[in-house]
Amino acid sequence: MVFATVGGCSTHRRCVLGLRTLRPSPLYFSLTPLRRNHPMAITAADVKALRDRTGLAMMKCKEALTATDGDLEAAVEHLRKQGLATADKKAGRDTNAGSLGIAISDTAAAAVLLACETDFVSSNDEFKAFVTKLAETALAAQANDADSLMAASFADGTSVNEGIVAMVQKLGENMKLAEVSLVAGDTVVGYNHGGRVAALVAGKGDAGILRNVAMHIAAANPEPVALTKDDVDPDLLNKEREIISALPDVASKPEHIQPKIIEGKLGRFYKERVLLEQEMLVDNEDGANVAAYAKSKNAEISAFVRLAI
Structure with a gap:
């Protein structure tokens, strides 16, 4: 037995x-271990972590996490099996190249910088067309930053986020929506120099005159950081004052007169970095600054944007 x-x-x-x-x-x-009857709760942080890894829409990420009981690595694998997460392995690559696109309506204009890894892709016609499509979408959605545009959708209903992921999969390089800007005014113009430097100008008057100003902005070196003196970032001004105060010909002067010397020397900074104070570079034979040039042409400038690779 x-x-x-x-x-x-x-x-x-x-x-x-x-x-x-x-x-x-x-x-x-x-x-016997009990089998869990209820799926693990998926948090917003979990969804964001997966989105950062894959670049996919929040809903797609949540669906993948739900399907894999909240396991991030399993969710990435789940998405890759669906052909949706090939961007994941490219996400850490540097994006030192890119292209600029602009879109203009009667009273507003948008500029978009989409970064990629190489000039080879940035010069690709399909890539450049996609960047223009992004600018048109930014204009239609009135998106004035990258987050706002990422939350928008193309005319066919596809999200911008999903569109970028699809382009990554197709062209094989990491891409990042680096900058998005919007301007509005009575008259709006733009200038795009080969997808490398773009400028938008809003104001009043003849569009041709304002376009000359946009060309000036694109060509200016150093680039303008503000429209008027009052618009300059206080932190930038304080840094400039600090640099000037350390110059030997200023530091050697009596302390009580140094502030006046510093303010005087700031005049050069304003002429180099404030748009309306800069010498006009286009259609200008008498050396007038941008403010005087616009006034002589019965034009006004109310806003500008400059983006560059």
Whole structure:
């Protein structure tokens, strides 16, 4: 006779051949791990982490996490099996190249910089057409930053986020929506120099005159950082004052007159970095600054944007 012990209970059974299937004791069931009946709660942080990895839409990421019980790596694999997450392995690559696109309506204009890895892709006609499509979408959605545009959709209903992921998959390089800007005014113009430098100008007056100003902005070196003196970032001004105060010909002067010297030397900074104070570079024979040039042409400038690779 043979005896077997299962779950602490001794059960009689036949020897070797013709063994009967034993019925587990109640104790066996009590020791078996319980299977979870409810899926793991998916948090917003989980969804964001997967989105950062893959570049896919939030809903797609949530669906993948739900399907894999919240396991991030399994969710990435799940998406890759669907052909949706090939951008994941490219996400860490540097994006030092790119292209600029602009879109203009009667009273507004948008500029978009989409970064990629190489000049080879940035010069690709399909890539450049896609960047223009992004600018048109930014204009239609009135998106004035990258987050706003990423949340928008193309005319066919595809999200911008999904569109970028699809382009990554197609062209094989990491891409990043680096900058998005919008201007509005009575008259709006833009100038795009080969997808490398783009400028938008809003104001009043003849569009041709304002376009000359846009060309000036694209060509200016150093580039303008503000429209007027009052628009200059205070932190930038303080840094400039700090640099000027350390110059030997300023530091050697009596302390009580240094502030006046510093403010005087800021005049050069304004002429180099403030748009309306810069010498006009286009259609200007008498050396007038941008403000004087616009006034002489019965034009006004109310806003500008400059983006560059």
